[in-house]
Amino acid sequence: MRTVFKTSYDTDIDLHEHWFRRGRYLALLVFMMSLPFWADEYFLAEATNTLIWSLAGMGLMVLVGHTGQPSLGHAAFLSIGAYTDVALMNAGVPFLVSFPIAGIFAGVVGAIVAIPAVRMSGIYLAIATLALFVIVEEIVILLEPITGGVGGLFAPAIEIFGIPFERYAYLGNFYWLVLAVVVIICWGYANLMRSPTGRSFLAVRDSEVSARALGINVTRTRALAFGLSAGVTGLAGALMGHFIGFFNYELFSIFISINLLLVVTIGGLGFIQGAFLGAVLITAVPQVIAILRDGLNATAGIDLGAIPGLDTIIFSLLLIVFIIYEPQGLYGRWLKIRTWFEIFPLARRDMFRRQKSYLKTERSK
Amino acid sequence: MSLLEVDDIAVHFGGVKAVDGVSFRVEEGEVYAIIGPNGAGKSTIFNLISRIYELTRGRIMFDGHDVTKLGAHQVAPLGIARTFQNIELFDHSTVLANLLMGRHLHRRTNFIQDALFLPKVRAEERAHRQRVEEVIAFLELEAYRGKMIAGLPYGVRKVVEIGRALAMGSKLILLDEPASGLSVEESQEVAYWIEDMRRDMGLTVLMVEHDMSLVSQVSDRVLAVANGRMLAEGTPAEVQAHPEVKAAYLGTEVAA
Amino acid sequence: MDFLQLLVGGVANGCIYGLVALGFVLIYKSSEGVNFAQGDMMMLGAFLALGFGNADQLGLPFGVAVLAAMAAMFGVGYGIDRVVVRKIFGQPHFALVILTIALGFVLRFVAGSLFGYTPLVLETPFSGRNLNFGGVIVGLNDLVTIFVTLILTLALWGFFARTRIGLAAQAASQNQMAAYIVGVPVMRVNSLIWGLSGVVATVAGVLYASKGAIDPNIGLLGIKAFAAAVIGGMGSLPGALLGGLIIGIIEPIAGRYAPGEVAVMSPYIIMLIVLVTRPGGLFAQIHAKKV
Numbered sequence: 048m049r050t051v052f053k054t055s056y057d058t059d060i061d062l063h064e065h066w067f068r069r070g071r072y073l074a075l076l077v078f079m080m081s082l083p084f085w086a087d088e089y090f091l092a093e094a095t096n097t098l099i100w101s102l103a104g105m106g107l108m109v110l111v112g113h114t115g116q117p118s119l120g121h122a123a124f125l126s127i128g129a130y131t132d133v134a135l136m137n138a139g140v141p142f143l144v145s146f147p148i149a150g151i152f153a154g155v156v157g158a159i160v161a162i163p164a165v166r167m168s169g170i171y172l173a174i175a176t177l178a179l180f181v182i183v184e185e186i187v188i189l190l191e192p193i194t195g196g197v198g199g200l201f202a203p204a205i206e207i208f209g210i211p212f213e214r215y216a217y218l219g220n221f222y223w224l225v226l227a228v229v230v231i232i233c234w235g236y237a238n239l240m241r242s243p244t245g246r247s248f249l250a251v252r253d254s255e256v257s258a259r260a261l262g263i264n265v266t267r268t269r270a271l272a273f274g275l276s277a278g279v280t281g282l283a284g285a286l287m288g289h290f291i292g293f294f295n296y297e298l299f300s301i302f303i304s305i306n307l308l309l310v311v312t313i314g315g316l317g318f319i320q321g322a323f324l325g326a327v328l329i330t331a332v333p334q335v336i337a338i339l340r341d342g343l344n345a346t347a348g349i350d351l352g353a354i355p356g357l358d359t360i361i362f363s364l365l366l367i368v369f370i371i372y373e374p375q376g377l378y379g380r381w382l383k384i385r386t387w388f389e390i391f392p393l394a395r396r397d398m399f400r401r402q403k404s405y406l407k408t409e410r411s412k
Numbered sequence: 413m414s415l416l417e418v419d420d421i422a423v424h425f426g427g428v429k430a431v432d433g434v435s436f437r438v439e440e441g442e443v444y445a446i447i448g449p450n451g452a453g454k455s456t457i458f459n460l461i462s463r464i465y466e467l468t469r470g471r472i473m474f475d476g477h478d479v480t481k482l483g484a485h486q487v488a489p490l491g492i493a494r495t496f497q498n499i500e501l502f503d504h505s506t507v508l509a510n511l512l513m514g515r516h517l518h519r520r521t522n523f524i525q526d527a528l529f530l531p532k533v534r535a536e537e538r539a540h541r542q543r544v545e546e547v548i549a550f551l552e553l554e555a556y557r558g559k560m561i562a563g564l565p566y567g568v569r570k571v572v573e574i575g576r577a578l579a580m581g582s583k584l585i586l587l588d589e590p591a592s593g594l595s596v597e598e599s600q601e602v603a604y605w606i607e608d609m610r611r612d613m614g615l616t617v618l619m620v621e622h623d624m625s626l627v628s629q630v631s632d633r634v635l636a637v638a639n640g641r642m643l644a645e646g647t648p649a650e651v652q653a654h655p656e657v658k659a660a661y662l663g664t665e666v667a668a
Numbered sequence: 669m670d671f672l673q674l675l676v677g678g679v680a681n682g683c684i685y686g687l688v689a690l691g692f693v694l695i696y697k698s699s700e701g702v703n704f705a706q707g708d709m710m711m712l713g714a715f716l717a718l719g720f721g722n723a724d725q726l727g728l729p730f731g732v733a734v735l736a737a738m739a740a741m742f743g744v745g746y747g748i749d750r751v752v753v754r755k756i757f758g759q760p761h762f763a764l765v766i767l768t769i770a771l772g773f774v775l776r777f778v779a780g781s782l783f784g785y786t787p788l789v790l791e792t793p794f795s796g797r798n799l800n801f802g803g804v805i806v807g808l809n810d811l812v813t814i815f816v817t818l819i820l821t822l823a824l825w826g827f828f829a830r831t832r833i834g835l836a837a838q839a840a841s842q843n844q845m846a847a848y849i850v851g852v853p854v855m856r857v858n859s860l861i862w863g864l865s866g867v868v869a870t871v872a873g874v875l876y877a878s879k880g881a882i883d884p885n886i887g888l889l890g891i892k893a894f895a896a897a898v899i900g901g902m903g904s905l906p907g908a909l910l911g912g913l914i915i916g917i918i919e920p921i922a923g924r925y926a927p928g929e930v931a932v933m934s935p936y937i938i939m940l941i942v943l944v945t946r947p948g949g950l951f952a953q954i955h956a957k958k959v
Contacts, residue, residue, distance in 0.1 A: 056537070056538050056541045056542075057534075057538075059508070059541070060534060060537050060538070060541070111762070115760070115762075117762045117765055119765070119769075163940075163943065163944040169760075169761045169762060169765075170696075170702045170761055170765065170902070171898065171902075171943060173702075173762075173765055174702075174894045174895070174898050174939070175939075175940060175943055177891055177894065177936075178895060178936035178937075178939050178940055179936075179940075181891070181932065181933065181936050182933050182936050182937065182940075185929040185930070185932050185933045186929075186933075188929050189927065189929045189930075235527040235528065236527075238526060238527050238528065238529035238533075239523065239526050239527045241529070241537075242521070242526035242527075242529065242533055242537070243515075243516060243519040243521065243526060243536075244522075244523040244526040244527075245526070246505075246509060246512060246513050246516070247513070247516060249502055249504070249505055249509070249513075250502055250513050250516070252502075252504075253501075253502035253503055253504055253505070254500045254501065254502055254503075256464060256484075256496070256500055257496060257500035257501070257502075257576075258485075258513075259462075259463075259464075259484040259485045259488075260462055260484070260487070260488060260493075260494050260496075260500075261488055261513055261514060261516050261517065261576070261580065262485055262486075262487075262488030262489050262516055262517040262580075263485055263516055264483075264485045265485065271523060275523070301888075301891075305769060305773075308766055308769070312766055317504065356776070356777055356780060359773055359777065360773065360774065360777040362770075362773075363770040363771075363773035363774050363777070364770075364774070366766060366767070366769075366770040367752065367767060367770050367771065367774075370756060370759075370763050370766060370767045370770075371752065371755045371756060371767075374756075374759060374763060
């Protein structure tokens with residue numbers, strides 16, 4: 048175990064307590080940057096997909112993990128981001144401009160929707176976001192001239208200052224672009240969480256009454272969290288559109304919303320790292336199933352392909368198991384394992400036992 | 413002009429008159445206590461001042477501002493801090509983070525500056541931390557600085573909540589039963605802190621308390637309430653000697 | 669004439685939404701949790717009735733098959749609470765939201781594995797027959813739906829107002845701790861309520877299936893039923909039914925005079941309007957938390 052002797056307030060203010068941790072994240076970043084030099088195209092595409100999911104996961108994490116507001120309709124913001132970006136690019140706007148606008152637009156829509164919605168308590172908000180999702184889906188179909196309606200549309204090739212970032216021909220470039228966006232957003236997110244804004248999110252999550260008593264405008268804070276969340280998710284949606292290449296409203300189905308929830312819940316609510324772990328899981332499981340399927344088919348003659356919806360059911364069961372046994376998700380579990388090793392052999396059985404909790408009620412009687 | 417002027421306030425929940433025609437004034441620099449049996453409406457008065465409940469009637473003025481026209485989050489900026497009877501801390505954050513949240517009023521950066529973590533944000537963080545460390549030293553919370561609230565004993569949480577209110581740097585601090593559930597030693601400590609708050613920090617204290625020994629030790633004036641009505645106001649000794657207070661207070665205490 | 673026909677069909681649809689919404693409300697009242705799997709419970713109930721009753725399956729008489737499905741779904745509801753939901757008692761509401769969404773997928777998978785994903789038709793004695801009331805043609809199944817909903821609502825009302833267990837459930841819904849202290853077996857009551865909402869879901873499912881083919885994805889109807897429950901106010905049984913009726917009636921009318929997409933959106937737009945103007949629903953029962 049490494050003990051840090053804190054000599055200045057900056058030790059606590061900095062993102063990482065000491066250079067070892069900082070170094071590890073730096074090493075991970077270097078590793079990720081090196082991928083296009085040695086990974087094959089298939090793997091690189093999967094890595095890109097995982098990064099895009101991490102980005103969307105971070106978007107939802109701000110809201111669910113750090114502000115304590117559920118959303119079952121985040122696919123709506125993916126969709127808004129994707130369509131805005133493509134629509135602007137089709138109108139001749141360069142990607143460098145259309146991409147941020149797509150995020151901002153999704154964020155503004157999110158914040159506007161949030162202002163009435165944030166007055167509602169948790170479950171109502173969950174249902175309202177579900178409603179928003181259905182409404183956005185239908186509007187996308189209605190706005191056929193822009194969105195291509197049911198038929199869908201092509202995402203134009205990206206070019207920044209003459210450098211091509213086209214998803215198929217220049218996958219490496221596209222990957223770096225996605226990585227850069229993810230790193231920037233992740234850095235901003237981490238900054239937010241160590242500053243007054245992030246603390247006000249946590250305050251609203253854990254106790255609304257005392258947040259108010261501290262002078263925090265709960266409605267505005269929630270709307271801000273909702274807007275930021277929708278904005279980041281919108282950016283992810285834009286990238287997803289380019290990654291898929293050709294899409295219609297079905298790409299952003301209700302199942303995508305659910306998968307996003309899965310990313311944040313299994314990854315670990317309240318940890319930025321959780322968004323990444325969850326994204327890895329959700330993109331890896333279908334691959335593992337595919338490999339198993341081929342393997343079992345070849346060796347034992349068992350045809351898993353005959354069972355439709357296998358990955359959905361595996362996700363669902365994973366979700367149930369995590370919610371019951373490890374509500375803090377993969378990252379929470381990892382923290383416990385790490386602590387266990389750090390203080391080995393001093394860990395005790397009941398060290399991580401959860402406190403007994405009782406039904407929290409929102410009713411006064 | 414008094415610092416806090418409460419004029420004939422009342423609140424009715426359905427047919428229940430939780431508070432009915434209570435008036436009192438708290439002068440700058442004094443310790444004012446509200447006592448009364450359970451359900452007398454003491455905490456309700458606090459919740460009316462901090463705008464959690466809507467007044468049915470009456471007016472509350474603080475430092476020349478009409479509190480009753482404000483939203484719940486606009487009370488703190490006037491200079492009113494408070495604690496809660498049932499402890500409302502942010503359970504999944506550290507003690508340090510909880511105290512820093514008390515500094516929210518004094519933030520001067522917006523979310524974009526925060527996300528970029530501009531040098532200005534860092535400078536402000538250092539300044540907030542400086543203030544919070546003073547509070548930590550005052551309440552002797554050093555040992556708990558990095559601990560999560562969820563794992564702390566009751567007594568410590570109680571102190572952290574007082575700390576969070578102090579970190580706000582307000583003029584008036586409302587303490588809702590600061591000594592309830594504490595041991596004799598712990599509540600003696602609370603008494604010293606309240607005296608220090610007034611003497612060294614120049615704070616005005618309004619508290620609700622059951623513990624009469626604490627009340628008579630620290631408070632300048634006491635208001636006794638029962639069934640939402642005022643019974644008596646005066647020095648601790650006067651109020652304790654008041655026959656109606658004895659009947660209401662001791663009567664229910666015995667019955668309970 | 670046309671409009672009247674539209675109206676009767678709308679009311680019948682609304683009854684089904686209302687019944688599913690009733691299931692949400694039952695659970696919400698008892699434990700403040702929302703069961704996002706309610707639509708899928710309806711779906712499974714319909715499929716079980718089909719499995720027991722259809723000639724090419726077990727071929728039981730229709731009435732027996734429905735009763736058997738109701739009994740089985742009581743078990744499913746009871747079991748879900750007993751085995752899964754109880755384990756997360758005390759966790760934030762959101763945990764239950766995610767948990768029940770996942771459970772919905774599990775139920776969908778179970779139905780898909782047992783009955784396949786191609787649409788099937790439940791054989792009922794009242795499907796596909798029409799009655800003519802002076803030019804207004806009304807489906808028999810619509811009338812049955814309205815009638816059954818009325819009966820079931822009355823029965824539920826009687827259950828909560830008159831029976832011991834119903835009163836216990838009411839007590840538990842108002843204050844779990846207090847109910848527990850005075851001797852109400854809160855946990856068991858909660859499980860019973862989950863079972864009961866399984867039964868209500870089955871009835872809704874059978875009525876829904878009497879209108880046409882069903883497949884494992886019909887559970888998505890649950891989303892619309894949510895809108896109904898929210899419009900009515902989450903804690904109110906009559907509110908749920910009223911919300912269902914409002915949606916059921918608006919939908920075909922909107923479909924008549926506006927593009928199909930607007931009709932699809934209409935329930936949710938109404939819901940959002942209600943949420944903004946009356947955040948607690950038409951029969952608001954939510955109060956502020958005490959501090």
